[in-house]
Amino acid sequence: MLQTNLTHVLTASAHQKLIQENENVMICCGRMGPMCIPVYGIMEELEPEYSHVKFADMEFDNPESHPIRNAPECKGFMGIPFTVYYKNGKLVKATSSIQSMPQVRSILEAQFDNKKQ
Amino acid sequence: MPEIFDIIIIGGGPAGLTAGIYASRARMKTLILNEGTVGGQLVLTHEIANYPGVESISGFQLGNIMKKQALTFGCKIRSNVQVTGFDYSANPKIVEINGSERFFGRTVILSPGGEPRMIHVPGETEFKGRGVSYCATCDGDFFTGKDIVVVGGGNSALEEAVSLTKYASNVAVVHQFDQFQAFPYAVEEAKANPKIKFYMESQVRNILGDDSVKQVEIEHLPTGGKTMLSVDGIFIFIGYIAKTQGFEKCVILNDRGEIIVGTEMQTNVPGVFAAGDCIAKRYRQVTTAVADGTIAALSAIEYLRTN
Numbered sequence: 229m230l231q232t233n234l235t236h237v238l239t240a241s242a243h244q245k246l247i248q249e250n251e252n253v254m255i256c257c258g259r260m261g262p263m264c265i266p267v268y269g270i271m272e273e274l275e276p277e278y279s280h281v282k283f284a285d286m287e288f289d290n291p292e293s294h295p296i297r298n299a300p301e302c303k304g305f306m307g308i309p310f311t312v313y314y315k316n317g318k319l320v321k322a323t324s325s326i327q328s329m330p331q332v333r334s335i336l337e338a339q340f341d342n343k344k345q
Numbered sequence: 346m347p348e349i350f351d352i353i354i355i356g357g358g359p360a361g362l363t364a365g366i367y368a369s370r371a372r373m374k375t376l377i378l379n380e381g382t383v384g385g386q387l388v389l390t391h392e393i394a395n396y397p398g399v400e401s402i403s404g405f406q407l408g409n410i411m412k413k414q415a416l417t418f419g420c421k422i423r424s425n426v427q428v429t430g431f432d433y434s435a436n437p438k439i440v441e442i443n444g445s446e447r448f449f450g451r452t453v454i455l456s457p458g459g460e461p462r463m464i465h466v467p468g469e470t471e472f473k474g475r476g477v478s479y480c481a482t483c484d485g486d487f488f489t490g491k492d493i494v495v496v497g498g499g500n501s502a503l504e505e506a507v508s509l510t511k512y513a514s515n516v517a518v519v520h521q522f523d524q525f526q527a528f529p530y531a532v533e534e535a536k537a538n539p540k541i542k543f544y545m546e547s548q549v550r551n552i553l554g555d556d557s558v559k560q561v562e563i564e565h566l567p568t569g570g571k572t573m574l575s576v577d578g579i580f581i582f583i584g585y586i587a588k589t590q591g592f593e594k595c596v597i598l599n600d601r602g603e604i605i606v607g608t609e610m611q612t613n614v615p616g617v618f619a620a621g622d623c624i625a626k627r628y629r630q631v632t633t634a635v636a637d638g639t640i641a642a643l644s645a646i647e648y649l650r651t652n
Contacts, residue, residue: 231405261391261483265405269382273425304556306487306578307474324474325484328381329425 231260232268234275235284239292247314250282252340254332257286257296258309263326267309270329274336281340313339349437350376352645353450355428356588358385359631360621361456362411363638364645369420371646376450377415378442379424384408385458386585386622387631391482396631407631433595433617452616452645455592455604456638459585459622459629464496468552469581476558476578481505484578485512491577494519494561496549502582503531509580510540517574519544519563544572552579587623599625610641616652618645 229236237243237255247253256271258264271283286293288308296302299319302310307325313335314320320339323331352368354361357379368375382388390404399407416422423442430441437449461479463469469477478484485508493513495506498520504527506516518535523546525532535541544563550571551562561574587603596612596619597605603625610618620637622629 259483260403260405262388262480263483265388266382270425304475306476306557307478307480307484325478326474330427 230258230268230285230287232285233272234268235282237284237286237293238290240295243286243292243295246282246284247317250314251316252281253284253314254281254311254336255284255286255296255314256309256311257293258288261308263307264309267311267327267332270327270332273329274332278336278340281336315339347447347449348374350374350448350450351649352376352452352454352642353378353438353440353448354454354456355440356380356385356456356458356621356623357383357412357422357424358456358458358621358634359387359408359411360458360634360638360641361385361454362408362415363635364454364456364620364642365415365420365422366411366418367639367642368646369415369418371642372419373646373649375415375420376448377420377422378426378428378440378448379422380427380457380588381425383412383422383424387411390631393631404631428591431595433614438616452618452648454610454638454641454645455589455596455612455617455619455623456621456634456641457588457592457623459587461581462583462586464549464581464583466549466551468554468558472552472554472558472579475556476554477552478578478580479582481509481580484580485509488513488578490514492575493517493578493580494549494563494574494576495580495582496520497582497584498522498525498527499582499584500527500531501584503527503535505580505582506541507531507534507538510538513578514540516541517544517576518542519547519549519561521548521566522546547572549579585622585629589623592623601625609644609647610637611644616645616648618648 275283301322305324312322351373354377387404387408426442429444432439489512492515546566553560604619618641620641621634
């Protein structure tokens with residue numbers, strides 16, 4: 229399990245349940261490594277601010293993370309973490325490798341247009 | 346009446362966190378403002394085996410311990426903020442974050458750290474995470490059975506080139522000089538590896554691809570001859586630069602953009618100190634950053650006592 233304070237997604241079925249039951253979901257699929265830790269930190273920081281978004285992580289090396297690793301939107305990705313954003317169960321945006329706070333924030337604003345709670 | 350901090354520390358890597366520990370333990374009202382994740386480049390290190398007193402620890406764990414220590418002593422920390430303005434000649438000194446919020450401090454310690462140097466060629470940003478990488482341990486396994494380029498000629502570049510041969514079929518090391526800066530052991534190990542080929546006195550000019558990297562164009566500097574390498578990835582290890590952009594408006598930097606400090610970590614501006622990878626110095630280690638942070642905090646405390 230990843231050492232973060234985010235919701236941990238451990239199975240493909242839990243992943244499916246999460247995106248079905250929540251309108252806006254951001255999942256960071258990675259390891260406890262240099263490119264991933266900063267993204268988890270950003271998500272933890274943003275979680276209270278974006279209460280209409282469910283923030284979660286998933287271990288990249290867990291075979292159950294195949295819905296993210298094999299998503300067509302992640303084709304060509306060769307750097308972890310794979311960070312994916314779902315709206316009403318549909319994958320609407322995916323990024324590869326480390327992202328900055330402004331990059332993450334701009335995707336959240338663009339994809340999850342609800343006003344911040 | 347706005348809250349006035351005794352010490353505002355800009356940057357939450359090992360230098361900034363150590364300064365935060367010392368300052369807050371001395372009951373100074375202390376605030377750390379950090380642009381990224383607390384821990385700085387420390388959290389980017391998988392294993393630290395040469396930090397005295399600790400046999401082996403991940404950078405992430407060590408950074409978290411330092412953060413916890415600082416918080417325990419009452420230090421306030423704001424992370425993932427962007428410093429958008431400052432006036433260090435004012436009294437108290439002013440630091441603005443995110444274009445709106447202002448903080449006031451009687452002294453300031455600058456410890457923004459460093460960041461990986463980019464090669465700034467077409468394709469580098471576009472293919473980040475799609476074949477362009479700065480971390481072999483993170484992304485090496487994506488290149489199993491593939492051909493890659495490694496850019497650089499220091500210890501990191503050659504050690505990572507050797508480590509990447511665990512995955513890649515062929516590794517082309519591209520280095521701009523005719524000799525390596527790496528220690529002899531690293532050079533020998535790389536040269537002895539049959540999977541590694543060297544392109545000396547050469548620089549990358551272009552990174553090309555579609556969904557991901559497919560080709561890297563290099564130029565042989567003495568002749569100007571161009572070569573197109575068909576590869577799936579490129580790893581860049583050409584060192585770090587100080588994150589001091591904008592600070593030239595307030596403190597004296599050297600020609601490498603590093604802050605010039607005295608032996609007490611003081612800058613040319615009274616009440617402004619600097620510590621860690623952002624200062625002009627030769628060795629950049631967690632231990633040297635921690636030492637700088639200690640000196641900067643003690644100097645700031647002394648400044649507050651006498652001014």
